[in-house]
Amino acid sequence: MSDDWRERKKARTRRAIQEAALRLFLDKGYEETTVAQIAQAAGVSHMTFFRYFPTKEDVVIEDEYDPMIEELIRSRPADEPPAARVRHAVTQELALIGAADREVVLTRLRLMLSTPALRARLWENQYRTQRLLERALSGEDDPAPVPLRTRVIASACLAALVTALTTWAESDGADDLPALVDEAFAVLRGEFD
Amino acid sequence: MSDDWRERKKARTRRAIQEAALRLFLDKGYEETTVAQIAQAAGVSHMTFFRYFPTKEDVVIEDEYDPMIEELIRSRPADEPPAARVRHAVTQELALIGAADREVVLTRLRLMLSTPALRARLWENQYRTQRLLERALSGEDDPAPVPLRTRVIASACLAALVTALTTWAESDGADDLPALVDEAFAVLRGEFD
DNA sequence: AATAACGTGTTACTCCCTAACATCAGGGGG
């Protein structure tokens, strides 16, 4: 019953840590900020920090969009070409996210791209996302190894998407993200014939 | 004059450290091996280790093939389609490397793919390689920002290459690497039309 | 009211990595 209370308190603490961390990162830089400082700014001990985020990097990384895109891909008609399924799923996801988290996403993205340690973790996430794309494009419970064709398609689509995201972040959000994504996928279609 | 001696001695020490490290990593696992143990096994102090390798990860990462591929791309005719330039350059590089370092490359690749910390650094390297591909595909000293088209092509080619490498490593080297690479680029050409 | 469960803090520890300083080898000029 009062699990609700616990959950709410935990969510508050979590947000407090994350906000304090991002504020300090933007203020002094990622490497120059220590976990102890974040914990103190959030009013908790440095152990509590690690109970909420397994590593210092996770405060920034935290990718919550992967499950959504998997669902969107699976819900596309199976007779559609794989690349088109991914493209439509991504477009739908961008529409769903909309302008709501735009600023936060942009800030976190720039932080990640400009900090080596975070970049590394970002690519590690990309690896996870690729495996997810491969599984979504294959049958869902196919235990057979994913064929090379599917893997290459998944990796190329993801590469196009990431390139669009990177370009967007480097323009400080001046470009239109959905347009960039469309353009990137168009290059994929047009260039390899 | 005796710079030669110094250089040879340094090269020996470097190889000793790297060999001791790889041996220990394969024996006990990457995370379970400490830098101090590597240094001791190589007969040096733990400071000497860091003088040769900036981080523990670099002992495994150490990508010496990037400059070669850049040269190969630049030496392709400029009127060739970008993706073809990359494909031919990669094929030539594989021929140059040949079977010499095959075992070492395979071992290191498997180690990287199975160790989270190394995977992260691997993707970070992929990012650097992508920038390098983009520059090689553009004019060499073009200070203008690389157009999205070039970036997408570079990222897609690299994605195909890495997918082939990953598949090869996962097959424990049973597959034929050049064939896998050809196949991956063929998917790129065939799928996006 | 007693007790179990859970979040939290404290402390101490390991490991990666850096900085400052000492040491030791060999090479060149007197």
Added chain:
DNA sequence: CCCCCTGATGTTAGGGAGTAACACGTTATT
């Protein structure tokens, strides 16, 4: 032959990330 200079190495001390063990207090259960 000796002194000094240079560059590689070792020693020591320390900061910061992350982990483990245990104690404390508050909340839920009976």
